Amino acid sequence: MSAPRLLRLTRATRGFTPARAFTRGYATSELKPNLSYLEPTHPDSVVPASTQSLITDHSEYLLNTYVRPPLLFTHGKGLTLTDSSGRQYLDFTAGIAVTALGHSDDGVNKIISEQSSKISHASNIYWNEWAGELAKSLVEKTRQHGGLGLSSTSKKEGGKVFFSNSGTEANEGALKFARAYGKTISEDKTGIVCFTNAFHGRSMGALSVTPNPKYQAPFAPLIPGVRVGEYNDTNVEKIKELIDEKTCGVIVEPIQGEGGVGEGKREWLELVAKRCREVGAVLIYDEIQCGLFRSGTMWAHSEFPLEAQPDIVTMAKPLSNGFPIGAILVRSSIAATISPGMHGTTFGGQPLATAIGVHVISRLSDPTFLKSMKSVSKHLDDLIKRLPVLFPTLLKDEIRGRGLIRGIAFKDETKPGELVRLARERGVLLLTAGKDAVRLVPALVVTEEECDKAMGVIESCLHLMAEKA
Ligand SMILES: Cc1ncc(COP(=O)(O)O)c(C=O)c1O
Known part of the structure; x- marks a missing residue:
């Protein structure tokens, strides 16, 4: 590890008092990993007999689509x-x-009740x-905070x-709206563009723009007319070829x-957006995982x-803190092409889900909450930055994502x-992401x-993995 890199990191972690740094198991002048958690405290093998028998019983009846540890x-x-x-x-x-507001949040529970x-x-x-009310809140907060090209x-x-x-349903609807808009220009303006490594969902349309053979192959043929571009490829000629006059929608x-928590470079997204405007294609940002603060x-x-x-x-996940909901936020000019009967749903927009959504958005957009979330994100960022320096044999020299969607990238995809x-x-629950990353997406109420x-x-x-390697 180069000396300047270590120095930069030491500076990045300088916010800690020596006492707190000590409890973390390293001295501020010298980076050392925290070795306080070497022993397993929550072994997967310890499963109560009643839980084991419930798992056996339920496995008889639940469709076998998930690999789960024996945890309930x-x-x-x-x-x-x-x-x-x-x-x-x-x-x-x-x-x-x-669960952006955390599990079993009192405010959310009160609204539900x-x-x-x-x-x-x-x-x-x-x-x-x-x-x-929720639609109004989403539009006006977007206008205030920035997004969808709305001016404040x-x-x-x-x-x-x-x-x-x-x-998935939000993306499905967005693709349909892009098709409907395309048809107002020309009957054959039906092409859709997506990008490598994307995940947009598992219904037939959303799956067709999720170019991962693991998800697509068992269900082919998918919907025709989908092109896959390289995520973050700023080659203008390739973007021109990819998004053409026949393209009605681009989803990213x-x-x-x-x-894998890869971030779209702003320069690349600007080129994609510019090309969409040139050919009259609808640009869809799927913010189902990264959106809503x-x-x-x-x-x-x-x-x-x-x-x-x-x-x-498109959005979904945290909008009602775990109560099922999704939403498609559409510029008025595109929305004008949709008329009664063209799209619909039985449950979507029901009063229970949307009452919770109004509460969630008001909490998440509260300036005091956002200030505190930013400061905790910075703290997490300082801690994450240590990892590639501490474990250069295991980890790629990159930190992915921002805010509270972060990725730790491994050199070896089995890790x-x-x-x-x-x-x-x-006792800590994490997620994998893509082939090479571990993902951290804690509730937005997470503390330092x-x-x-x-x-x-x-x-x-x-540390244990590095020792074994
Ligand atoms: C970016 C993105 N789009 C779409 C989806 C699909 O959402 P859902 O599982 O709610 O259908 C997901 C789910 O992980 C996602 O992360």
């Missing part, structure tokens, strides 16, 4: 999950970037009190929202979640120049799964102390 969570509060034997885990997965005692569902045939000083351009029940994650701003694209902002934004297992057996614990466990586990 019965309670959650904040970032803590409690399993059937009473063991507590620190959850850095947030139910795959969902109050709203469900009044009315949960009456269908989209009628109006309800909350769908429009002029209401000339507006946005409209369609509510779905999941992220500004930060790829499932694909996880990246540090409301949208990962909030601070992009207006020209690089999309025509449609991310091993880190997830080792950390779980020490919780970051210290999770990163301490990660350092201990990486």
